[in-house]
Amino acid sequence: xxxxxxxxxxxxxxxxxxxxxxxxxxxxxxxxxxxxxxxxxxxxxxxxxxxxxxxxxxxxxxxxxxxxxxxxxxxxxxxxxxxxxxxxxxxxxxxxxxxxxxxxxxxxxxxxxxxxxxxxxxxxxxxxxxxxxxxxxxxxxxxxxxxxxxxxxxxxxxxxxxxxxxxxxxxxxxxxxxxxxxxxxxxxxxxxxxxxxxxxxxxxxxxxxxxxxxxxxxxxxxxxxxxxxxxxxxxxxxxxxxxxxxxxxxxxxxxxxxxxxxxxxxxxxxxxxxxxxxxxxxxxxxxxxxxxxxxxxxxxxxxxxxxxxxxxxxxxxxxxxxxxxxxxxxxxxxxxxxxxxxxxxxxxxxxxxxxxxxxxxxxxxxxxxxxxxxxxxxx
Ligand code: CAA
Ligand code: FAD
Numbered sequence: 158x159x160x161x162x163x164x165x166x167x168x169x170x171x172x173x174x175x176x177x178x179x180x181x182x183x184x185x186x187x188x189x190x191x192x193x194x195x196x197x198x199x200x201x202x203x204x205x206x207x208x209x210x211x212x213x214x215x216x217x218x219x220x221x222x223x224x225x226x227x228x229x230x231x232x233x234x235x236x237x238x239x240x241x242x243x244x245x246x247x248x249x250x251x252x253x254x255x256x257x258x259x260x261x262x263x264x265x266x267x268x269x270x271x272x273x274x275x276x277x278x279x280x281x282x283x284x285x286x287x288x289x290x291x292x293x294x295x296x297x298x299x300x301x302x303x304x305x306x307x308x309x310x311x312x313x314x315x316x317x318x319x320x321x322x323x324x325x326x327x328x329x330x331x332x333x334x335x336x337x338x339x340x341x342x343x344x345x346x347x348x349x350x351x352x353x354x355x356x357x358x359x360x361x362x363x364x365x366x367x368x369x370x371x372x373x374x375x376x377x378x379x380x381x382x383x384x385x386x387x388x389x390x391x392x393x394x395x396x397x398x399x400x401x402x403x404x405x406x407x408x409x410x411x412x413x414x415x416x417x418x419x420x421x422x423x424x425x426x427x428x429x430x431x432x433x434x435x436x437x438x439x440x441x442x443x444x445x446x447x448x449x450x451x452x453x454x455x456x457x458x459x460x461x462x463x464x465x466x467x468x469x470x471x472x473x474x475x476x477x478x479x480x481x482x483x484x485x486x487x488x489x490x491x492x493x494x495x496x497x498x499x500x501x502x503x504x505x506x507x508x509x510x511x512x513x514x515x516x517x518x519x520x521x522x523x524x525x526x527x528x529x530x531x532x533x534x535x536x
Contacts, residue, residue, distance in 0.1 A: 162224070169225045173232035176205060181237040186502050188239065188363040192355065194319060195240045195363050202240070203274015207233075208247045212256050216264050218272035223398075223460035227405040231453070234409025235416065238512040239363030241409065245402035246315045247271060251278030254324055254340070254395040258383045267322050267342060279320035280399075281311040281343075281369060282392050288312075289525050291326075292335040292389060296371065298327035305329070305341060305381070307349075307374040313519075317367025318352050321345050325371070326388050338388035342380040349374040360511035397470045399520050401459045404476035407484035407516035408452045414484075414491035414509040415445045421495055421504075438494060445487045452480040471533040478526035481516035488513045 162170070180198050188195055202208055210226045212218020226248060233241040255268040270276040287293040296309025307327055314323075323343040330337030343350060353368035383391055419442060422433035432438045459472035488510035492499035499506045517523045 162228070165221075166225050166228060169221065170228040170232060172205060173207070173229040176202070176207075177232050177236040181233065181240055185237045185363075186505070186508070188237075189508050190362075190502070192357065192362045194365045195237065195243075196319070198237075198240050199243050199277065199319075200274065202233075202244060206274075207244050208274035208277075209252050209268075209272025210248050212252050212268065212272035216256060216272055217269035217275075218252065218256075223401060223463045224457060227401065227408075227456045227460045230402055230405035231409040231412060231456075234406040235413030237363070238406055238410055238509075238515075239361045241406050242315055242361055242364045243277065245399065245406055246280055247274075247278050249398040249402040250280035250395050251322065251324060253398050254280070254382065254391060255342075257394070258340075258387070258391055260379075262379065263342060263382070271322060276321040277316050277319050278322045278324065279314050279316040280395070281314050281323050281325045283312050283314070285310055285312045285368075289522060291392065292338075294326060294328040294338055296325070296327040298325075298329045298339050298341055298376065300329055300385075301375075303378055305339070305376045305378065307341065307343065307371040307376050309371055311369040311371075313356070314367055314369050315519075316365055317369055318355060318365045323369070324382070325369075325376075326392050329385070329388075333386060335389040336386045338392075339385065340382040340388040340391040341376045342382065343371070343374065343376055347374050347376070358515075360508075360513070360515050362511075396520060397473050398463060400473040400477040400526075401456065401463065401469070403516055403520045404452070404456045404459065404473065404480040407477070407480035407513065408449065408456050410509050410513045410516065411445070411449050411452065411480070411484040411487040414488040414506050414513075415442075415449055417504070417506055417509075418442065418445070418491040418494040421498075425496075432494070441490050441494060445490060448483040449487065452476070452483045455479050471530055474521070474526040474529040474533075477516075477520065478523055478530065481513070481523060484513035484516050485510075 206219035209218035210221045214220045271278045298305040325343045349372040351370045356366040425432045455476040459476045462469035491506040498504045
């Protein structure tokens with residue numbers, strides 16, 4: 158067992174750290190306040206290869222491993238989780254799904270532009286009445302011979318307004334239940350496809366979350382991913398990797414808040430000494446540091462398993478469950494350590510606390526992660 162990163166992994170982590178400081182930090186408070194999508198920053202992340210990190214170079218990607226992806230996600234998320242969720246969705250839900258299960262034609266037509274960051278993708282599983290209960294799809298994709306006729310509504314879709322390519326999960330044959338579900342590649346601009354207004358959110362306010370409406374959208378048969386009826390398995394397999402990305406996002410939110418609290422505690426004076434001299438504060442920092450390290454190891458273990466072709470569903474759910482809970486606890490304590498200053502925007506920790514909450518909800522709530530983990534351990 159080696160607890161060492163390679164030169165390449167250290168370099169990419171440093172590149173992400175520098176990018177987060179120089180490009181994401183300036184303006185992050187304003188983007189949060191005005192719900193502004195980090196468009197320029199996303200373009201630059203594409204140029205740096207962060208949007209198709211694990212895709213082989215022949216399909217426009219950077220050909221890196223999942224460990225590097227975790228390192229990059231942590232660094233970006235320390236500063237701006239609204240930007241890092243774009244990286245997570247594009248890499249692990251959209252690019253991975255196409256690379257692993259798409260045809261050569263689909264890869265050439267869609268993956269190359271997505272992996273290079275020229276275009277952005279979205280993953281569309283959740284519906285107004287089906288979030289956790291993802292097999293209960295109401296969106297229909299009726300088989301019309303040479304195309305599917307897509308009807309229905311998807312909810313809460315990250316990159317909903319900015320994406321060009323959408324992977325949409327829909328029910329083709331209800332009699333087959335989840336075996337009758339398909340995953341279709343839908344392009345922005347297809348007739349009958351409309352994007353709803355942007356959601357006004359508690360956290361990750363810069364990210365672009367919309368509902369999507371499909372009315373008699375004709376999707377060519379060649380845009381189906383995998384065999385007929387593979388759509389639900391496609392979603393589940395893709396989410397296994399997606400959860401590593403969100404776990405690393407939660408880790409970054411936690412470590413970003415911890416680093417700010419640590420620095421602040423060494424400067425703030427009370428009762429004639431710095432607050433870091435108070436055991437009450439020292440113990441908070443000790444708990445934060447310990448939990449963050451445990452979350453980091455879970456993220457890296459899940460990524461390592463993925464890189465080594467071993468099953469990683471349980472590991473990615475454990476990483477997401479634990480890291481997201483650590484993110485919530487750590488950010489609350491970081492605000493506490495900042496006292497009143499923690500409650501105002503300039504000190505960043507209140508935003509990190511708001512951003513942390515979503516990591517317990519999307520890509521499967523904490524309750525859903527417990528279902529996945531308990532089913533694995535009881536097998
Ligand atoms: N790999 C392959 N197949 C899987 C699988 C996996 N990891 N997990 C489940 N399946 C298969 C099962 O084997 C089963 O197929 P068979 O009948 O052929 O065996 C089928 O899927 C249905 O599985 P279950 O019987 O376990 O279904 P369930 O309804 O009891 O539970 C669930 C499924 C785990 C709760 C699932 O619905 C789930 O993960 N829900 C959460 C949805 C979610 O994570 N949404 C995230 C949306 S994307 C997002 O949020 C992005 C973002 O924010 C940025
Ligand atoms: P519900 O499923 O209605 O859950 C409500 C509560 O009940 C939760 O606490 C849940 O854990 C609990 N619960 C439900 N079932 C069980 C059970 N069996 N056992 C125990 N507890 C249970 N989806 C996408 O497809 N693509 C995206 O890009 C995307 N981005 C998102 C971005 C944001 C900002 C948000 C808020 C959501 C996003 N989602 C996306 C949707 C997200 O994945 C769902 O919100 C999530 O899966 C939960 O579904 P729900 O909101 O319908 O809650």
